[in-house]
Amino acid sequence: MDLGELVSCVGSLSCLVTQVSAGLTIGLLLFLVASGLTLIFGVLGLVNFAHGTLYMLGAYFALSAYAATGSFLVSTLAGTLGVATFGLLIERTLFRRIYGADVLMQLLVCYALILIMDDVVKIIWGGDFLKMDMPDTFRRPPFIIGGGIVPLFYLVLFGVTLAVALLLALCMGRTRFGRTVRAAAVNSTMVASLGVNTNMVFAAVFAIGAALAGLAGALSAPIRSVVPGAGVSILIESFIVTVIGGMGSIGGALVAALLIGLTRSFGSIGFPLFTEGLMFLMMAVVLLLKPSGLAGKHPA
Amino acid sequence: MSRFSGWRGDVLVALIAFSLVAALSLGVGSHALIDFIIRLGIFGLLALSLNLLIGTAGLVSFGHAAFFGSGAYAFGLLMQSGGWSVPAAVLAALTGSALLALVIGVLCVRLSEIYFAFLTLAFQMLIHSMVISWVSLTGGDQGLMGGIPKPPFLGVELARPAHLALFSAFCLALSAVLLRQVIRSPFGVALRMLRDNPQRAAFLGLSVFRYRLGAFVIAGTFAGLAGVLMALYVSGAFPTFLYWTTSGEALFMIMLGGIGTFLGPILGAAVFLFLSDRISGFTEHHGLFFGAILLLLVLGLRKGMLDWAVDAWRARGKGRGV
Numbered sequence: 001m002d003l004g005e006l007v008s009c010v011g012s013l014s015c016l017v018t019q020v021s022a023g024l025t026i027g028l029l030l031f032l033v034a035s036g037l038t039l040i041f042g043v044l045g046l047v048n049f050a051h052g053t054l055y056m057l058g059a060y061f062a063l064s065a066y067a068a069t070g071s072f073l074v075s076t077l078a079g080t081l082g083v084a085t086f087g088l089l090i091e092r093t094l095f096r097r098i099y100g101a102d103v104l105m106q107l108l109v110c111y112a113l114i115l116i117m118d119d120v121v122k123i124i125w126g127g128d129f130l131k132m133d134m135p136d137t138f139r140r141p142p143f144i145i146g147g148g149i150v151p152l153f154y155l156v157l158f159g160v161t162l163a164v165a166l167l168l169a170l171c172m173g174r175t176r177f178g179r180t181v182r183a184a185a186v187n188s189t190m191v192a193s194l195g196v197n198t199n200m201v202f203a204a205v206f207a208i209g210a211a212l213a214g215l216a217g218a219l220s221a222p223i224r225s226v227v228p229g230a231g232v233s234i235l236i237e238s239f240i241v242t243v244i245g246g247m248g249s250i251g252g253a254l255v256a257a258l259l260i261g262l263t264r265s266f267g268s269i270g271f272p273l274f275t276e277g278l279m280f281l282m283m284a285v286v287l288l289l290k291p292s293g294l295a296g297k298h299p300a
Numbered sequence: 301m302s303r304f305s306g307w308r309g310d311v312l313v314a315l316i317a318f319s320l321v322a323a324l325s326l327g328v329g330s331h332a333l334i335d336f337i338i339r340l341g342i343f344g345l346l347a348l349s350l351n352l353l354i355g356t357a358g359l360v361s362f363g364h365a366a367f368f369g370s371g372a373y374a375f376g377l378l379m380q381s382g383g384w385s386v387p388a389a390v391l392a393a394l395t396g397s398a399l400l401a402l403v404i405g406v407l408c409v410r411l412s413e414i415y416f417a418f419l420t421l422a423f424q425m426l427i428h429s430m431v432i433s434w435v436s437l438t439g440g441d442q443g444l445m446g447g448i449p450k451p452p453f454l455g456v457e458l459a460r461p462a463h464l465a466l467f468s469a470f471c472l473a474l475s476a477v478l479l480r481q482v483i484r485s486p487f488g489v490a491l492r493m494l495r496d497n498p499q500r501a502a503f504l505g506l507s508v509f510r511y512r513l514g515a516f517v518i519a520g521t522f523a524g525l526a527g528v529l530m531a532l533y534v535s536g537a538f539p540t541f542l543y544w545t546t547s548g549e550a551l552f553m554i555m556l557g558g559i560g561t562f563l564g565p566i567l568g569a570a571v572f573l574f575l576s577d578r579i580s581g582f583t584e585h586h587g588l589f590f591g592a593i594l595l596l597l598v599l600g601l602r603k604g605m606l607d608w609a610v611d612a613w614r615a616r617g618k619g620r621g622v
Binding site for chain 1: 354360362407410411413414415417418419421422423425426429430544548551552555559585586587588590591592594595598599
């Protein structure tokens with residue numbers, strides 16, 4: 001533990017800027033994954049334990065697309081749309097069968113999927129850590145703000161993530177599709193009896209959730225290495241985010257994700273060995289004091 | 301029938317099974333068989349203890365390996381520190397696992413099913429990362445190295461594989477009898493009521509929290525014993541013991557054998573170990589095969605083998621109008 005260093009970092013503007021920008025980057029990526037998780041849970045009642053696997057796939061798709069085309073735009077789209085398609089596929093073949101089934105069933109299907117995909121990824125991309133090169137467009141000297149270092153790519157990431165969050169909020173809150181989804185979350189039988197094809201709605205929601213995870217994976221590819229089995233650690237972090245923010249609440253997920261991101265970046269200075277413990281501690285405190293999370297309506 | 305229907309019958313069955321295994325391992329004495337018996341004792345016990353939570357109490361834990369690991373590490377560290385006899389170290393390791401289960405249980409058992417599954421997974425990963433980062437105590441990534449001393453006690457020499465196989469089988473048989481009594485007791489009946497209708501149980505004045513916590517601690521303690529056996533078997537303790545995949549394997553065993561039948565998990569463990577050995581023979585892609593088998597089981601059969609057999613047997617009886 002090194003509290004002295006933490007205090008001196010908070011006291012200096014340059015360190016503060018560097019750590020905050022790193023923390024926001026972690027937090028926003030986490031938000032993308034967690035918002036998909038919470039969306040799928042909120043509408044389908046399905047806890048997607050395989051959500052981290054979708055993130056991992058997004059990173060791998062992006063890697064391959066970037067290697068083939070050298071375009072960051074293409075790699076991001078490949079990660080997002082590729083995982084959305086994959087999500088649609090597994091929703092139609094596997095998850096469709098277990099809506100409303102007990103947690104054990106859901107858990108086992110997801111576990112099987114994680115096992116299979118970790119091996120498939122290993123066969124296709126190999127078992128080593130891989131990392132995408134930083135695209136040339138973003139390979140510029142970082143911005144220096146108040147003495148702190150903010151790489152250009154971080155700003156791109158902020159922009160993309162916030163735009164997606166806004167789009168998601170507008171889509172769920174203001175469009176006809178969003179209204180249908182929210183209605184189907186409350187009572188899907190009623191919505192179906194009004195002539196809406198709820199199967200398609202569910203499939204679309206799953207695909208959107210998967211796309212969010214894929215986007216996060218694709219965006220993370222230039223700054224984080226990926227390896228088969230990488231899905232589980234991001235799954236646990238995004239689960240912590242959904243618990244703190246409240247299951248089913250996208251706004252709560254945003255606040256909690258930023259909180260966790262900042263905790264990680266400052267924790268790595270103050271208590272490098274206990275950073276993960278700190279996240280769990282926050283989760284335990286929230287569960288004990290407000291079990292439904294900061295903004296959740298479902299009791300835990 | 302009545303004389304052997306209660307715990308006496310269980311003890312009798314356990315004794316017969318243990319004698320058979322003992323005769324097999326001493327009589328045949330092949331290396332592969334002894335190895336299999338040791339591992340069956342370990343993983344049978346792990347799966348059986350997990351099924352107290354899943355099958356009996358309806359608590360789907362995805363973090364059961366935390367206690368498997370805590371038993372292994374506690375036992376290994378105590379034996380390496382010197383001055384501990386095996387039985388004393390086993391008791392201490394079980395107490396440690398029970399305490400850990402109490403702490404995690406207090407935080408987890410209040411929550412609804414989904415949160416419970418996720419939270420047990422999360423705590424297990426927390427303990428895993430603590431074990432990895434506390435290198436001076438646990439050896440980090442490398443695990444507890446240097447072997448675990450196994451001083452003989454009561455004529456049992458655990459350093460000899462045949463003795464360890466008997467010890468492992470004995471622990472499984474004894475634990476099975478004990479767990480069976482737990483399930484049969486009023487406590488076990490209450491757990492099943494909590495599983496099927498928690499609201500009704502709460503209205504009847506049962507403390508949902510205390511009963512579930514009790515089940516969690518008991519299951520964690522027996523998983524700790526499985527961990528002790530594992531530490532003896534590999535003469536060390538490694539972070540993979542408490543990684544989430546170990547919990548997943550235990551779940552797989554239960555699903556394979558069946559959650560509704562008492563001996564299902566043990567059968568599941570046996571089949572899992574057998575399959576695992578066979579698959580290793582021709583491919584390194586375990587996950588692909590196990591995942592496919594699991595999907596077929598869950599989406600096709602929708603229950604484990606022993607559950608399926610028992611249901612088929614009952615349906616056959618009904619068909620004849622019995």
